[in-house]
Amino acid sequence: MKILGVSGSLRAASFNTALLRAAQELAPEGVAIEIFGLHDLPLFNQDVEDQGDPAPVAAWKDAVRGADALLLACPEYNGGVTGVLKNAIDWASRGKPAPLDGKVACIIGASPGVTGTVRAQDALRQSLRKVSALYWPLGEVLVGQAHTKIEDGRLTDEKSRAVLQRHLTAFIEKLRG
Template identity: 65%
Template sequence: MNILGISGSLRAASFNTALLHAAQELAPAGMSITIHRLHDLPLFNQDVEEQGDPESVVVLKQAIDQADGVLLACPEYNGGITGVLKNAIDWVSRPGRDRKTAALAGKLVCIAGASPGITGTVRAQDQLRLILRRAGAQTEPQGEVLVFQAHTKIVDGQLTDERTRDALARHLQGYATRLAALRG
């Protein structure tokens, strides 16, 4: 089971990228998580799209195509998702000039998120689910992983809080079970 992990943060010391690294460690047997960075993705522009997707967009769409599922680590900025994550979804929610379907169409997406705030990323995750449904993706129906006060649980890029590690491991196992059921 190949999962593509995407962090909605570009920050070098991102809590959400650290969460993806923890997910790689905690993934259930048979699940492999590859992290894809969004650092070189241009801002969505339909004029550019009409000329053909830029190489970084093509690579992202291919990575999603080849994955069995997508794990999004969703930060919360000003009560919503980050511009970089929304931009990535804008690109992959459209087929572009050379495809018949969008990369996200029908893809089962799992969401987790970390924030220094007291409510974690609850508002951003709610917003992200709406955007993903609109983009044709399916969102994992199980509970949420909301890592609140992330600065106390992620230290030097490592998820150190055992309760949070257990919750993330259970979340990934539930996701694996759902993916397996969909694959028949």
């Protein structure tokens, strides 16, 4: 099973990218999590789209289409989803059929704040609903105070690792049906 991992942060020392790397380590047997970077994805612009998808957009859409499901690591900026992640959702919502149409997503998130990324995850669910993507709503991975649980790009907090592993295992079991 191929899961596409996407971090909504572009920062080199991103807590959410570290969370995706931890997910790669903790994924159930037979599951590969490929991390897709959004660094080259241009801002959505219909004028650009009307001329044909630029190469980074085509690569993004192909990656979404080719995945069995998505693992979205959602930071929280100013109480909401990041522009980077929302922009990726916007691009992947375009086309017939749109790459996100019917695609299943699992949302996780890490933040220095005490409540983790609870508000951003709620906003992301709204966007996913609007573009006909599905999401697994039965639980959340909210790694609050991430700066104390992620060291040198690695999730070191054992409790958070256990929560992430249980969440991934349940998500994969649901996908396998």
